[in-house]
Amino acid sequence: xxxxxxxxxxxxxxxxxxRSRRAAYGDPQxxxxxxxxxxxxxxxxxxxxxxxxxxxxxxxxxxxxxxRMRLDGTGTFLPISPVVFVQIARGLDWxxxxxxxxxxxxxxxxxxxxxxxxxxxxxxxxxxxxEFAMRDLAGFQAEFDLDRLKLYEQCPAGVWRVLREFxxxxxxx
Numbered sequence: 760x761x762x763x764x765x766x767x768x769x770x771x772x773x774x775x776x777x778r779s780r781r782a783a784y785g786d787p788q789x790x791x792x793x794x795x796x797x798x799x800x801x802x803x804x805x806x807x808x809x810x811x812x813x814x815x816x817x818x819x820x821x822x823x824x825x826x827r828m829r830l831d832g833t834g835t836f837l838p839i840s841p842v843v844f845v846q847i848a849r850g851l852d853w854x855x856x857x858x859x860x861x862x863x864x865x866x867x868x869x870x871x872x873x874x875x876x877x878x879x880x881x882x883x884x885x886x887x888x889x890e891f892a893m894r895d896l897a898g899f900q901a902e903f904d905l906d907r908l909k910l911y912e913q914c915p916a917g918v919w920r921v922l923r924e925f926x927x928x929x930x931x932x
Contacts, residue, residue, distance in 0.1 A: 761806045762913040763922070765816065765861055766795035767854070769878060773830070773901040777845065777880055784881045784892045791917045796828075796847065796854055796876050798861045798908060802868060811865050813923060816910060819860045820925035825906040826853040830878060832900075833893045841884060843892045844877035845899055851876055857908070 768774060774794035782789035804812065828850035836842040847854065854876035862868060881892035907926045911919040 760803050761809075762801050762803050763799070763809075763812070764797065764801050764911045764913070764919060765799035765866075766793075766797050766909055766911065767828075767857075767905050767907075768909055769794040769796070769830075769901075770903050770905075773903065777878060777896075777899075780892070780896065781880050784888050784895075785884055786881050788879075788882055792879075792919055793911075794878060795909075796878055798854070798858045799866055799868075800870070801913060802866070808865060809922070812910070815863075815865050816861070816908065816923075816925045819857070820908060821928045822860070823857060823908075823927040824929040825904055825927045826850055827902065828853075828905055829902040830900060832898070833880070833896045834877065835889065835893055836875075837886075837889065840872075841882065841886075841889060842879055843881040843889050843896075844879050845896060847876050847878070849902070850905070853905075861908070 769777060777794045778789050829848045830845045831848035832846050834844055834846045855874065858874050880896055881889050907924050909924050910922045912922050913919055
């Protein structure tokens with residue numbers, strides 16, 4: 760068995776900036792988790808299914824067009840979950856549609872919470888640090904193009920490594 764995740768990685772310089780801020784808030788996950796929008800949360804799969812998963816993701820990416828994303832401001836899942844995130848102001852519908860296509864077939868699974876695309880910047884911290892992160896990034900804005908999704912595997916030390924990238928191949932709408 761292996762643990763995989765599928766996401767849209769936030770490009771540089773924004774990914775590094777948000778990861779650095781996450782580390783500054785005291786979130787230990789900043790060391791192990793690239794800055795991203797989750798399409799499939801950590802999921803345990805039989806390693807022998809990785810080729811089938813790769814075929815599925817290639818089909819998904821083949822029917823997906825590159826799209827523009829804009830991040831703007833912060834939000835939180837408190838009091839349900841101790842998470843502060845940067846909000847997606849443009850590209851939200853693309854993420855929802857893409858997540859639905861990814862979490863189908865060989866990757867069909869139930870989610871603990873309804874899907875809500877976001878970029879986590881603080882997780883499992885005490886309330887004062889979560890509130891600080893929310894205020895600190897309230898004015899954060901970034902806009903960029905996304906042209907691929909990534910399949911990650913969680914290594915024993917907790918670090919997520921890219922197994923494969925799947926470029927979007929459909930013509931833009």
